[in-house]
Amino acid sequence: xxxxxxxxxxxxxxxxxxxxxxxxxxxxxxxxxxxxxxxxxxxxxxxxxxxxxxxxxxxxxxxxxxxxxxxxxxxxxxxxxxxxxxx
Amino acid sequence: xxxxxxxxxxxxxxxxxxxxxxxxxxxxxxxxxxxxxxxxxxxxxxxxxxxxxxxxxxxxxxxxxxxxxxxxxxxxxxxxxxxxxxxxxxxxxxxxxxxxxxxxxxxxxxxxxxxxxxxxxxxxxxxxxxxxxxxxxxxxxxxxxxxxxxxxxxxxxxxxxxxxxxxxxxxxxxxxxxxxxxxxxxxxxxxxxxxxxxxxxxxxxxxxxxxxxxxxxxxxxxxxxxxxxxxxxxxxxxxxxxxxxxxxxxxxxxxxxxxxxxxxxxxxxxxxxxxxxxxxxxxxxxxxxxxxxxxxxxxxxxxxxxxxxxxxxxxxxxxxxxxxxxxxxxxxxxxxxxxxxxxxxxxxxxxxxxxxxxxxxxxxxxxxxxxxxxxxxxxxxxxxxxxxxxxxxxxxxxxxxxxxxxxxxxxxxxxxxxxxxxxxxxxxxxxxxxxxxxxxxxxxxxxxxxxxxxxxxxxxxxxxxxxxxxxxxxxxxxxxxxxxxxxxxxxxxx
Numbered sequence: 001x002x003x004x005x006x007x008x009x010x011x012x013x014x015x016x017x018x019x020x021x022x023x024x025x026x027x028x029x030x031x032x033x034x035x036x037x038x039x040x041x042x043x044x045x046x047x048x049x050x051x052x053x054x055x056x057x058x059x060x061x062x063x064x065x066x067x068x069x070x071x072x073x074x075x076x077x078x079x080x081x082x083x084x085x086x087x
Numbered sequence: 088x089x090x091x092x093x094x095x096x097x098x099x100x101x102x103x104x105x106x107x108x109x110x111x112x113x114x115x116x117x118x119x120x121x122x123x124x125x126x127x128x129x130x131x132x133x134x135x136x137x138x139x140x141x142x143x144x145x146x147x148x149x150x151x152x153x154x155x156x157x158x159x160x161x162x163x164x165x166x167x168x169x170x171x172x173x174x175x176x177x178x179x180x181x182x183x184x185x186x187x188x189x190x191x192x193x194x195x196x197x198x199x200x201x202x203x204x205x206x207x208x209x210x211x212x213x214x215x216x217x218x219x220x221x222x223x224x225x226x227x228x229x230x231x232x233x234x235x236x237x238x239x240x241x242x243x244x245x246x247x248x249x250x251x252x253x254x255x256x257x258x259x260x261x262x263x264x265x266x267x268x269x270x271x272x273x274x275x276x277x278x279x280x281x282x283x284x285x286x287x288x289x290x291x292x293x294x295x296x297x298x299x300x301x302x303x304x305x306x307x308x309x310x311x312x313x314x315x316x317x318x319x320x321x322x323x324x325x326x327x328x329x330x331x332x333x334x335x336x337x338x339x340x341x342x343x344x345x346x347x348x349x350x351x352x353x354x355x356x357x358x359x360x361x362x363x364x365x366x367x368x369x370x371x372x373x374x375x376x377x378x379x380x381x382x383x384x385x386x387x388x389x390x391x392x393x394x395x396x397x398x399x400x401x402x403x404x405x406x407x408x409x410x411x412x413x414x415x416x417x418x419x420x421x422x423x424x425x426x427x428x429x430x431x432x433x434x435x436x437x438x439x440x441x442x443x444x445x446x447x448x449x450x451x452x453x454x455x456x457x458x459x460x461x462x463x464x465x466x467x468x469x470x471x472x473x474x475x476x477x478x479x480x481x482x483x484x485x486x487x488x489x490x491x492x493x494x495x496x497x498x499x500x501x502x503x504x505x506x507x508x509x510x511x512x513x514x515x516x517x518x519x520x521x522x523x524x525x526x527x528x529x530x531x532x533x534x535x536x537x538x539x540x541x542x543x544x545x546x547x548x549x550x551x552x553x554x555x556x557x558x559x560x561x562x563x564x565x566x567x568x569x570x571x572x573x574x575x576x577x578x579x580x581x
Contacts, residue, residue, distance in 0.1 A: 016374065017373065017374045017375035017378075018373050018374075018375055019373050019374065038537065040533070040535060040536070040537050041373075041375070041376075041537075043379070043530045043533075044373075044375035044376050044379055044530075045375070046530070047375065047378075047379055047530060048375050056528060058245045058246070060241050060245065
């Protein structure tokens with residue numbers, strides 16, 4: 001997958017699972033303030049990403065550090081690239 | 088107008104109602120069955136009381152967590168508990184290898200006895216027990232001096248699994264089977280459960296193992312009496328059919344099946360989490376949350392044999408029996424023929440008799456075992472179902488006669504239950520013995536929900552068993568009343 005395809009899948013999944021307006025979803029959008037998610041949604045966010053990309057997320061520190069939609073893009077892209085190099 | 092309506096009159100609901108009322112809140116509790124805590128109360132046949140929800144517990148000796156919870160709730164003077172056998176509250180037996188081990192109470196006794204039985208494994212045993220202890224001591228409320236931290240919640244979802252932890256410590260299959268045996272108390276296989284979850288449960292049995300005089304019904308009666316004294320309004324035979332929200336999305340009332348409506352500003356729901364969205368207006372949960380709640384995997388189910396004996400059964404007094412065909416019996420839990428799977432046997436009692444007069448035999452099965460008769464309602468199942476029950480009961484009886492010589496000649500009157508019984512009597516959608524399972528990779532609900540004024544308690548939130556259910560009530564009410572307040576009150580009970 002290209003970075004752009006990954007970003008598209010992330011945005012499409014999050015928009016549909018959290019009923020968000022795609023037009024309002026910018027990489028710099030903050031999850032809590034601008035996209036209206038709350039701390040309880042983080043668990044569901046993890047599950048949405050796990051199911052969209054067929055991987056397991058166990059990076060507790062990285063999850064705690066996510067603030068914006070762009071942070072999610074970067075996290076998933078990095079994880080996908082790591083998986084590719086590990087074969 | 089109530090401050091809180093608690094949905095579900097099991098141990099977690101009773102605990103939640105009690106704690107809120109004790110804190111001065113106006114509370115109503117609704118329970119679909121005609122009496123509170125039906126699972127805890129069990130049933131009687133042939134003069135023998137069969138406990139279905141409670142057999143024994145860890146952490147109830149004076150000063151231990153459950154003892155403090157009971158004292159704080161004003162239940163201690165209404166029940167009495169007794170220690171299980173110190174030299175072996177559980178007997179672990181593995182047939183093929185001819186191995187038997189009586190699990191003693193207390194970390195020190197357990198360590199020494201394990202080292203005697205597995206002389207080359209001292210380092211692994213010490214490391215395992217130290218980790219169990221440290222994990223328990225990091226858990227909020229189990230250790231009152233420990234602040235609330237989410238680390239333990241992450242460990243339960245991220246792992247490692249119990250199996251991974253044991254594999255890293257030792258190659259001894261029998262030792263691993265023995266240290267995993269208490270998986271059967273919550274119905275999840277070692278390769279699925281997190282070490283943290285297992286330690287939280289097994290660790291309480293490392294402290295002590297006790298029973299309650301009069302069993303589950305005595306505890307249920309104690310709760311009822313205390314709730315009555317606190318002025319909690321209990322609606323028995325009242326099924327909650329909906330939770331109403333105001334325009335701002337906050338809880339404003341609970342609707343009952345008989346048409347009544349209980350206005351309230353808060354609600355603690357102790358039902359199976361998959362049933363929660365059905366009580367709320369459509370769209371309350373977004374698709375992601377809805378899928379997670381409705382997709383929660385359940386624990387294994389079980390075929391259960393209830394046996395009443397014409398003769399006393401002294402071997403089961405203060406001691407349970409775990410029978411494995413071999414050390415690998417927990418693998419693919421629930422998907423083995425009855426004779427190739429583990430078996431858990433615990434005492435059943437006649438009132439006022441000091442020695443057990445029956446037993447309950449629990450054989451884990453896949454929840455789908457009786458699925459063919461799933462659509463038929465209880466009491467109206469087609470002929471094939473009683474025949475299936477009869478045949479399986481006969482197989483189990485033969486298996487017990489072969490593998491438990493001490494129980495030969497004690498099976499005079501038999502009853503049985505299946506996964507369908509669990510589904511219909513315990514309101515678990517798929518008939519899981521312990522409801523939603525706790526496993527690595529599965530996110531169970533937290534006490535807080537995204538609906539203002541709505542909280543969750545129950546075994547799906549913390550863990551099964553009386554201790555887990557009580558703890559879930561404390562976590563939910565701590566979220567409402569303040570954890571500092573509850574832990575401070577608990578500390579005053581020490």
